[in-house]
Amino acid sequence: MKRYIITLILLITCTFTLTGCRNQTTDSGFKGNVEIAWDDVKDDFDQIDQDVENDTSKQDVKALTQTILDGYDKIKEGITQDNQEEAKKVYAAASRLEYIEKNTDQKLSSEEKEILELGKKTKKLMMHYYGNGEGIFQDAVDDVENGIDRVKNFTEEKWNDFKDKLE
Numbered sequence: 001m002k003r004y005i006i007t008l009i010l011l012i013t014c015t016f017t018l019t020g021c022r023n024q025t026t027d028s029g030f031k032g033n034v035e036i037a038w039d040d041v042k043d044d045f046d047q048i049d050q051d052v053e054n055d056t057s058k059q060d061v062k063a064l065t066q067t068i069l070d071g072y073d074k075i076k077e078g079i080t081q082d083n084q085e086e087a088k089k090v091y092a093a094a095s096r097l098e099y100i101e102k103n104t105d106q107k108l109s110s111e112e113k114e115i116l117e118l119g120k121k122t123k124k125l126m127m128h129y130y131g132n133g134e135g136i137f138q139d140a141v142d143d144v145e146n147g148i149d150r151v152k153n154f155t156e157e158k159w160n161d162f163k164d165k166l167e
Contacts, residue, residue: 036079038132045091052095059096061166062159065115065151067093068122072148076141079129087126094122106165111150111158118147 071090079087097119104116125140127133133140154162 036081036084036130038127038130041084041130044088045095048088048092049095052092052099055096059100061097061100061115061162064093064097065118068097068118069148069151072122072144075126075129079126087129090122091126094119094126098123100166104166108162108165111154112162112165114147114150115154115162118144118151121147 071086074083074086101116121143125144128137
């Protein structure tokens with residue numbers, strides 16, 4: 001009888017422990033499945049970040065933001081094996097924008113700063129998709145979608161002025 005009670009207590013303890021561990025991945029509010037874990041892509045994305053830092057060529061900010069706009073609709077429900085390549089393109093564009101933001105010494109308007117901040121915000125959101133996000137998932141989504149709205153409202157004249165500042 002004592003053996004059965006001990007076994008029962010161990011089973012209950014294991015059940016609560018396993019349930020608690022499984023639920024910890026949703027603390028940020030991301031309700032999607034984490035099909036590809038951060039550990040699986042970390043090396044690839046670290047290499048992307050490294051390549052961005054080593055690339056001294058000028059990048060077209062408009063093209064980078066367009067890559068994020070085009071790819072966001074494909075990855076916004078989560079990153080799977082089917083859209084992993086698109087996710088890498090979005091991450092590379094976001095990483096490049098973040099690098100430009102950190103390394104520009106130009107006086108930028110608040111709108112232009114927000115355009116460059118889209119890179120950092122997109123990378124933050126992608127961490128949630130890989131199960132490694134910090135903060136509240138919905139806040140990250142809102143930040144990216146607000147940044148995308150800002151990009152969509154940028155006129156051709158503003159793009160040209162922005163491009164001239166960065167050259």
